[in-house]
Each structure stands twice: as structure tokens, then as C-alpha cells.
Amino acid sequence: MGYLGEFEQLILFAVLQLGDDAYGVTIRESIEERTGRAVSVGAIYTALGRLEDRGMVSSRKESPKGRTGRPRKFYTLRPEGARALRDSYSTIQSMAGGLIPRLTELAEG
């Protein structure tokens, strides 16, 4: 199983969620909308480059659906990526099991 950093997990979830429309701009928007974190396109691309080298995503170049303009690089989650994401998430879930109420309590003082 490949290790996934937090940012990589966010990107893979975004790619999963966006389906056929996953490219730099939409992934960035998706992460920003759901997490409230500002991320740069460059950071997304370099992380996607690493994930592609590790065989977790694949890319293809085509024009965005329903839009004109330059062809973009679209990304799809590959089975290896899906497995790694599932395992990483499960690990966090099993560690967090039953602890969320206490965590919230502690965080809110």
C-alpha cells in the first residue's frame, strides 16, 4: 500500500468526486469549497504528477466538456489510487473510532 499525505488524499477525493471533469481548476475549486483552504494550481499539479508516477491516477488531454478553449489535462482515479485512498481513510477512521465526541469536547475547551 502506498502512503498518502493529507494533501494527496484531498486531491484524490476531489478527483473521485469530479469524475470526468477533474482537472487543475476544478480540483482546486472542489478542495477550496469543501475545506476552505486556499491551494495553488501548481501545488495540485505537482502532487498529481507524483500520484501519476506512482500509478494512482491517469491523465488524458482533451477539451473541457461544454467549453471551448485550450485542451486540458484531465485526471482519473486508478484502482491503485482508489485502494490507497480507501486504506488511508480506513486507517484514520479506525483510529478515530469513538473518539470524535471527546476530541470535540477537548477542542472546544
Place this chain on the structure above:
Amino acid sequence: MHSRGAPQPPRHWSLLARLLIRGEQGQDIRNDIDASFGRDVERGLDLVAARRRYARNVVGSAWSVLAAGLSGLVAHGVLGDIRIGFRMLARQPLLTMVAMLALGLGIPAALTVHHALDVLFGPLPVPEGERVMGLRYWGLEEGRARGASVHDYALWSESLESFQALGAARPFAATVRAGDGGAPPVRAAEVTASTFDLLRATPLLGRVFSESDEIRDGPEVILISEELWSSRFAGDPDIVGRDVRVGARQHTVVGVMPSSFEFPDGNDVWLPLRADPAEYSVGEGPGLWVYGRLDDEVDAEEARREMELVTTRAAADDPARLARTIGEVVDMPVLFFGDNDIRGSAPIVIVQSVMLLLLLLVCGNVGTLLLARTVSRSGELCIRTALGASRFRIVTQLFIEALVLSVAATGFGLLLMQGFILFLTRTMEPTGLIPYWVDPSLTLRIAFLALGLAVLSAAVAGVIPALKATGRKVQADLQQAAARGASLRFGFGSTVLIVAEVVLAVGFLAMGSVLVRSVFQNTEGTLGFDPERYVNVWLRVSRPEDGGSTRAVDDDAFDVRVRQTQLEVLERLRTEQGVVGVGLGLHHPGSEGALRTVVIESPSGSEARPATRFWEARVGVEYLRGLHRPILAGRYFTDADLEATTGARPVIVNTSLVEEALNGRSAVGLRFRLAGRGDVAAEYGEWFEIVGVVGPFGMFTLNPTRDAGYYLPVAAGAAREMGYLVEVAGEPEAFLPRFRALAAEVDPEATTAGFVLADGMRRESGVLRGLSSTMVLIAAVAFLLAVTGLYALMSFTVSQRTREIGIRVALGARPSDIVLAVARRAAAQLSLGLILGAGLGWLLLGMFMEQELAVQVSKPMTLAATVACAALVGAAACLKPTLRGLRIRPTEALGEL
């Protein structure tokens, strides 16, 4: 794309994005950054906020791309490049060897002066040694340091507040005895009790001095070193409380100092300094070394200012002594060396700059070789470029290859440097010339500096050729057709480098050959005696103050004692068993006298011949007779010669002088005199008259071919320290302790030193041999660099002009035309280098042969042989590429098109 009128991203940020966000994904990222901006505007985001988001996106993306690029370079590129670098080292062993030798000598050479200054002027090896400073007066008129007096020490102790404590020391030689009469002298020092505390020194056994030990007429106490304790007293556990004799006085051992404590001068015994200012008038008394530990809150600069202030005030009270005097706070080594601080002085800066320039020259030449290697790999570079490698990537690769070479060479060079240091230390150690605090081994600082120079060398030798080899035009040419040859040329720079290397190589090789002959020649046949049979021993009669008393002594009485002691020892030596011959003098073989410039009177009268330099040895009246040196003409000295106050002083000359200056004719009765500075008649010294002639007897043992000289008689007692040359029948080494015992019987306070003559000569020539071998090695490397440079140039020329040569052959060119076409430039460079090199060699040989050390050779012959040898090797380097040029077939050459 945005339609006309739609908001645009900020222009300067957009430009910045184009500049910074590059690489494989650069275009995709920039497109998406622009698209993000458009979508921000589309979804109604305020234009200012959208632009701010755009700017943040650009900066964040640029950073991510840069970080990814760097980590990718480290993870894949650099390691791969290092691997290639090592492969290249193995694949081209000749180039590797030459470049390694060149950089391996060049880099340490550039650091030698730096390292020497570092270790010589390093802090004392005590806790926080850098806070222990020396104090001294610097006389502006005499331009040198003055020894501090007892009064100065008292004044500084009272007035200076920048120091926690001050201490003072006075080193001297002493003979320590505890039953064994034949002990060699040890280095002793009188020190204040404060010394131990301020140097944070604790004893191994017993105690250190306390202030009560400094009271005059108090109990005589002594501290001894661990080394002396184990060698002289067999590590006696009850040493504390035992009595030992220093000179004529008994002292009680109160403690043993650990071997790490050798302050101030590599000492073995310490006595308390008992110098009371009340006993001397101001400025009188023994000269002291004064030092102190800076107070915690004070830095050296503040201490210097305070010292200046105190000196100015003292000068107001005592203008006669201190008017033109500066009070200085200096690093301890500066105090010991007693001179100006040479760090940062003009000669040192010049030497360092010259060394760096030489390194630059070496780098340039290694660069030429690397350029040739790079060009020979044009096909590979072409493919890499075609596969998408950027120029930056290729230059990085070539830089790393050069770096592998230069780092490997640096490692080799540092090993060489360490070996050289070990050799020098071993050779110099017995001479006692290396101060005890000097640890010459390589420091981490030097290793880092060397690494820095390696990177710099790789930048000069690797990046410049790489940039040249990957220039746009060259790339275009390479990509068009390899067969047409690159447009890259060996430019003017490489011509200058090759010529410069040939010049240096010829010059240094010519001088190196004479130097090697001078220092490695077999001297046994011409010395005139067998140095293995002689010992050179010295006797120093000490004043009472050397034994721990600083009271003044009657000079006349002391002079009589010196004379009597020396004569008594001479008498005893004459009758000592196993002594074949003995002579008393100030100069002996192995302890040469001074070189004098003299003018010999011509037989016809006052007309003076050109001045010549001869050795002058001052010896006792019975010296030559006592050592059984047969007189070949004239007579030996007599006691009457010492008393001659009018007329010429009698001298005995050696046969070398007769042959050199008088062409072998009769010398007895001839006169000569010292030529003063500039050989001006008015500055001529007194007359000498030749009364006898003897055979060669080691006037200058380093080079017996230049030992023309004369003996001048001196009386016993002429100096406190005089030497005896003793010819012994048995083992010479065994005579040394016998001499010490004999001297101790005559005068227990006298100190002795001595060595077997052959050992002393070997030591002296060892240093010279090491230095000259290094020089010859450097010359050989310069020559090798020049030869490989020529080879690279020729090889390159042939590859580049293959097609042209093919056409020439097809058109009927003769082999001689081809040779001319191929070798013309290399031959021109070689010839120019040889001519200029011969000129340099002429100058260097001229300067070197004036030195007494040099054997005399014929300059034209030596230079002709060197030039012929260099020309032959240079031509051999050109041979292989030339033959390759001659073998080019038109069909092959043109078929490549």
C-alpha cells in the same frame, strides 16, 4: 480564452508566472491559473479579490514547481549524474589521472599558506585559549617588539582592568640532575604563580606554585613535566618532595605537570619567577613574556584600547624610554614569535593570490581537457537534447561530472597534504623549531575550504566548457548533422592556457632538474671526510641568573669562567678514550658559518679582482691540527695570530677557494678583504692574509661543490656557547652522553647539545629534498597538463576536420600537406611555449645558480636538454592524432555526409 473586454489577470503577475512556472507542466499550470481567474470573475467574485487570488495562485504554484524540481533533481538527476561522473573517471584514465594530479596539487597548494597561518597563530591548547592574550611594547623606532621588564609587568598588573589575571614567564635552558650526570639539557622557565590559574592548568601530582613561592630566599621549589618524570625519574610515585639539581642549585619537586602542559616554550621544568622590581632600576632586569586572561565581559579590542591608554600615561612619566612606543595586546603566538603579525601582510597576500591564480590556471587547463571530452560526447548530448533535456539540465550534468572529478582530486590532494605535513613535522621535530602549541594536522575548516575550492574549480573547469559546448549555435549545428562537425573551436583562451603550461613546465623542469641534482647528489666522495665518524657538540656556560636567580653578575669574572670552562673541556676531550681528534670553534661542518663577499688582491698589487662569495668559519687556533687536517701549503694558526692587532689578519683557506679564485696557483701570502655592501671601495673591510691551505672539510655540507672558504682564528671564550667537533673511533651516538657527563664534571651549570654529524646533515637535506621533490612534481604535472592539452587539441582538430581532410586527400594532397594541416596549430603552440619556456628557464637557472646550494651546470646545455625532451614528448602527444588524420580515407569521410 477570454473575449475582448473581459477582465484580464494582472499583467505583471502573468509575466511572472511565465517566467517562473516552467518545465514539463508549466504550460498546463499557467493555463489553469488563467482559467481559475476567469471562473472567479464568472462566479461574480470582486475583481480586486479575483486578482489577489490570481497572484496568490501564481506565487504558490511557482513555489510548488520549484520545490518539486529541486527534489526531483536530488532524487533522480544528481545521483544519476554522480554515477555517470564516476563512470567517466574510469573510462578515461589518462584524463582522470592528469586532472586529479593537477587539481590534487593545485587545491592544497592554494590552501597551504592559509593552513600554515591557521596552525601557527592558533589559540593556546588550554580551555578558552583564545582569551589568553600577550602583552608587549612595540618600539616604533627600532621597528620591533621589546621584552617587557619587571617594572612593566608590575605596572600592567596594577593598572589593567581588562584582564582577570596577568602572568609572566622567562624561559631558559637548564640541566636537571638527579644522580645521573649525563643528562641532556631541558627547557626550563621561570613563571609566576598566577600562570597556572590563568591557563586553567592543574598538576598531575602535588601542587602548582603559590604566591609564597615567589618570595626571594624562600625554599627552592620546582615543577617537572610528566615526560621528564617518567623518563628521568622512572615515574617515581614519591617524586613530590624529592630534591633535584638545576644547574648548581638544589630544588624540591612540589608537583608534576601533565604532558599537555608545555607552556610557554615546550618546557619540562618550571621554577617560580622571583623578580622584585625593587631590585632593578626602571626598564632594567630580565626580559619577560607577559600574558593575561581577558575578563569575561571584555573583548580583545577593549583590552587593546586600555593598554594603549595605560602606555600613553606611562610614556608621560617616562618619555625617555616610552616616547615612541606602543603598548600592544596580541594573540599569544605573536608574542612568542616576537615579530609583526604577518597575517594579512602584503607578502602573505601576494603569495596567497599567486597560489589562487595558479589554481585558476590549472582549472582553466583541466577545463580545456573537459571541453575536449564534452565535444567528443556531442552525439550523446545531441540525443539528450532531442529527448527534451534542457540546456540547464545538461550543464548541471556536466558540472556534476566535473564536481565528481574535483572532489575526488581534493580528497587525493588532502591526503597528499597530510602526508607532506607528517613528513615536515617528523623532519623538523628534532630541531625544536615547531612551537609546542602547533598541531599541524588538517583541520575541519581546511577540509571545508578545500571542498569550497573543489566546487569553485568544478564551476570553472566544468560549467564554462559546458556552457560553451551547449551554446545555441552549437546545439543547432549538432542537431543538423554530426558529420559536418561542430562549430565549436578551441579558442584563444585555450591557446593561452596551453602555451602558459608549456612555458611553466619547461622553466620549472629546467630548474627542477638542477635542484634535484643539487639536493640528491652523492656528497660522500667530495666532502673530504666521513660524517658518520664525527659528532658536533655544543657547550653553553650559564650565568648564575639562569639557575633561578636574577641578580646581576660581574661580566669580567663571568668571561674568565667561560674561557676556562671551554678550555678545560677541550683538554679533557683530547685525553678522552675513543676520541681521535677534537677542535673548538664557532662554526663546524653541519653548523656552517657566514657567507662573505670578498675581493682578492691581484698578484700585481692593489688592483682588485671581481668580488666572490666565500664561507667564513671561525675556529680555535688548534682546530685544524687537533682534527688532523693536513696543511697543504703554508702553516697552521699559532697563538700569536690571535694577538695580531696590526696588518692583515691571518687566515687559512681551503683548496676549493684556491681552485675557484686563484686557478690553483700559490695562495700563501696573498691578501683579500671583505667587500662591503655594493662593493664600494670605501666600504671595504680589513685585510686578511692567507697563511695556509687545507683540503676540503665540510665548509658547506649541503653542496660540497660550493664550499670555497677560509678559516679565521678565534680565542676560547669568544662566545658563551661554542662547539666542539669530535672525531670518534667507536659508535658516535654513544659519545653524546659521555660528553654531557664530562661537561658536568667541569661545570655543573653548563648546558650541552649535540648530534652525530651525519644525522644533522641528513635532517638538513631531508627538508630540502622534500621541498624540491614537491617542486619537481608540480613541474611534471604542469608538463603533463600541457601535453594532454596538446593531445586533446590535436584529437579535436582531426575529428573536426575529418571531412575537409577527406576532400583534400581526394584532391590529391600529399601526406606532408595533411600533417601540416592537422598539426600546424599544435606545433605553433608548442614552439611558442618552448621558446618562452627556455627564456623563463634561463632566468630561473640564473637566479638559482647564484645560490650556494646549486650545483653548477651549463645553462645552455641544461635548457637545450629540457627543451628537446619537452619537444619530444609534445611531438609524441601529437603523433597519434596525426596518424589518425593520415589514415582518413576520402570515401569514409565523404560517406558520412
